[in-house]
Amino acid sequence: MKPPGQEEFEASSAHENVPEGELDNGPGPGPSPDDPSDIDCRELGVPKDPLLFIQLNELLGWPQALEWRETGRWVLFEEKLEVGAGRWSAPHVPTLALPSLKKLRSLLAEGLVLLDCPAQSLLELVEQVTRVESLSPELRGQLQALLLQRPQHHIQTTGNRPCWGSPHSRKASHSEEALLKEQHQNPLRQKLPPGAEAGVVLVGELGFLAQPLGAFVQLQDPVVLGPLTEVPLPSRFFCLLLGPPTLGRGYHEMGRAAAVLLSDPRFQWSVRRASNLHDLLAALDAFLEEATVLPPGRWDPTTRIPPPKCISSQHKRLSSQLREAKGLSAPHPAPAEDRHRHGPRVSSPELQRTGRLFGGFVQDVRRKASWYPSDFSDAMHPQCFSAVLYIYLATVTNAITFGGLLGDATDGAQGVLESFLGTAVAGAAFCLMAGQPLTILSSTGPVLVFERLLFSFSRDHRLDYLPFRLWVGIWVATFCLVLVATEASVLVRYFTRFTEEGFCALISLIFIYDAVGKMLNVTRAYPIQRPGSPAYGCLCQYPGPGGNESQWTRTRPKDRDDILSMVRKVLSDFSSVLAILLGCGLDAFLGLATPKLMVPREFKPTLPGRGWLVSPFGANPWWLSVAAALPALLLSILIFMDQQITAVILNRAEYRLRKGAGFHLDLFCVAVLMLLTSVLGLPWYVSATVISLAHMDSLRRESRACAPGQPPSFLGIREQRLTGLVVFILTGVSVFLAPVLKFIPMPVLYGIFLYMGVAALSSIQFMNRVQLLLMPPKYQPDLLLLRHVPLSRVHLFTAIQLVCLGLLWIIKSTPAAIIFPLMLLGLVGVRKALEWVFSPQELLWLDEQMPEKERSIPEKGLEPEYSFTGSDREDSEPMYQPKAPEINISVN
Secondary structure, eight states: OBOTTSTTOOGGGGSTTOOGGGTTTSSSOOOOTTOHHHHHHHHHTOOOOOOEEEEEEEEEOTTSSOEEEEEEEESSSEEEEETTTTEEOOOBBOOOOHHHHHHHHHHHHHSEEEEEEOOOSHHHHHHHHTOOTTSOHHHHHHHHHHHTSOOBOEEOOSSSOOEEOOTTHHHHHOOHHHHHHHHHTOGGGGGSOTTOEEEEEEEEEOTTOSSOEEEEEEEEEEEOOGGGSSSOOOEEEEEEEEESOOSSSHHHHHHHHHHHHHHSHHHHHHHHTOOSHHHHHHHHHHHHHHOBOOOTTSSOTTOOBOOOSSOOOOHHHHHHHHHHHHTOOOOOOOOHHHHHTOSSOOOOGGGOOOSSTTHHHHHHHHHHHTTTTHHHHTTOSHHHHHHHHHHHHHHHHHHHHHHHHHHHHTTTSSOHHHHHHHHHHHHHHHHHHOSOTTOOEEOOHHHHHHHHHHHHHHHHTTOOHHHHHHHHHHHHHHHHHHHHHTTGGGGGGGOOHHHHHHHHHHHHHHHHHHHHHHHHHHHHHSOOOOTTOSSOOOOOOOOOTTSOOOOOOOOOHHHHHHHHHHHHHHHHHTHHHHHHHHHHHHHHHHTOOOOBOOOOSSOSOSSTTOOSSOOSSTTSOTTHHHHTHHHHHHHHHHHHHHHHHHHHHHTOGGGOOSSOOOHHHHHHHHHHHHHHHHHHTOOOOEEOHHHHHHHHHHTEEEOSSOOTTOOOOEEEEOOOSHHHHHHHHHHHHGGGOHHHHTTSBHHHHHHHHHHHHHHHHHTSHHHHHHHHHTSOGGGSOOOHHHHHSOHHHHHHHHHHHHHHHHHHHHHHTSGGGGGHHHHHHHHHHHHHHGGGTSOHHHHHHHSOOOTTHHHHSOHHHHHHHHSOOTTSSTTSOOSSOOOSSOOTTOOO
16 A cells, blocks of 8 residues: 555655755755745645654564664655665655554554643653553553663664664763764754654564553654654654564554654644544544555565655645635635646736836836846856856857858858857847846847848849848847837747747757758768778777776765765766866867867958948948838747747746746847847847757756655756856957867867757657657556547647648748748647647647637636546646756756
């Protein structure tokens, strides 16, 4: 039988009472922002209970030498003591036998229950517990002496040498202060948050007892019961289960059952507020009602169920009790989309129309102004340094790649230097003024296609390209300002997952296609020489017997654990940078003839004879300034779609951004920068989807210390302006760092492109459905999506997305690319037309409901079909991929 709540234990219950500044660098886990149970507790005025550490001490050695030995412990999951191996087992979901729970209930019903015990020490507690009529004074004395005996703990100080706290050897060699110091040095203590409490379960068999003895005690005030627990925590609960010898391990299993009960949040919540025995038994019965029974003969009882990767929240189990405590009626069932947290998006304040000119823009400025000082102070963290190096190399690679492509497309009218200068100026200005400074501005494939078409038109009609381009930029800036004034950014509510996935898949494929194409070009231009080739060779030689020696220094166990933990953290934060340095070092060590990074050495325009300011007319007729409005209209649609789709993806709720978005402010900044770059003859810039997602991924915050078996909790993104600002400043300074940057091989930078493209593409939910097309039904994952939508309908929806993606790719690669902006806008129309093909319930699971449909579909019509049954509760896999902690460049 699987106890309820263990597989869906609220991960954030181990993260309370930790200041926000210690979320990811303190000794204990940090709280999850906006945790549902915390919200419920705050709304109902009920204090949140502290985390409970439960320890099982078992009496062994009867009838010879009796001693208490710790045999199990629970923080979130169960850990068993493996005596033969001298270690604790891996954390696992505990399984119980129904008879043990029934026997425990009977023993508690007939035993001693103290729910408000005033004991202030272990001695007082033992006296209270043994004060029962069935015990004679002699037996009471023997039992008190036995309960006061020091237990034997297993403290894992190193990977190989455990530290045992035996009751005999400790008396001769250790003082009480030494034992207390040893308890404080327990590595498990570092994983428990401040305010945590303990619960102790004592079980065993005694021959001098004629009948079972059971006691359950809740202390009025938590008290540290000396060495009773391996971690010096104040104890809140004490459970004693003793009886005469029996066959099997009945009392051991009853002790495990009591410990599992105390580790369940709902049972613990009820017991903390219980006033009598009836309340205690009612909490146990409620536990049994939610327990899942595994049929005998269908599984191996010795199998340990590993903790789930995605732990669902328990706030729905607790909400009814919270409301009962406040005397509130139970709320109506939430609609299906609220249960999954993946349904129709509720319009955020940034997307509410004010009805005034520039009303949304003014609200964005006011909203972001209050966060502006913290946008710089929040960047004071080593992780930001790693993010700067990673995104800097990606941005430099992008600037060089698109600068070279732009130079080819414009016959040298613009080149790598303009790309560097434009990236630095536009990017730095955007990071200082934008509403979402985590966005990285860059040249993009769609904009490059439009630049190529615009130059071809100018060349075919013998027009002066840069002046014509200037007027196009002026009109684009004007159109974008009109969109800001009319609050057109609220239309991004119609950009559902269907539109976002199509656009993200296209951009990711462009990254992958360009990276693979560049690397293939490198293999042709710089072929690998076969052995014996006169061109160059590569000789790898192992060092001699004495040429490679490792020196090992023995450190203290605790210091070694801390050092290893710190090294793992550094390797995790700097993994991308270390991979780049490794590639550069390997290239230098082997002496390979690979193309290196080429950076302009002189600060002057690429086109000879022109200055940094573009003349508004040049050799073009005056009416061309008016005619430029037509291509500018198409480019404005492209800029709006490219910018706002990226903004919607970056500001999704699963990233847990605290400072809000700025859709109107971001579009205003892009419009101003379009005008500036057009006047200077620099490339046009817009939000780069893949690099921006990589930027956010490099700044994700996770809890450092986690309870055994608990996955790291995703805490959000480190929101600040400094990393992007430093990245773009370094990009501008890179013009003067040519002597250093020339040693970076271009294949290493292409690898960055390939990595970002593959990572972004693989995390799109659309790709999971593409895999279903090639996967036999019996091997398909058990997704809730497949439980409620027929597989043929899922395949039809995926096929439509593939056709749309193929059309976008074909149009982008042909002379018809001039209508590419309209095709992006057409994705919204295609999504609207799908409402004639799919039912509202199917679209709710496959995509998202469009705004007007959120009100037209009654909640009662959805609840019967999507209400959770016993087979698809929250412990099932979510409808889409888990949002945290696995958000690696997630774009869904």
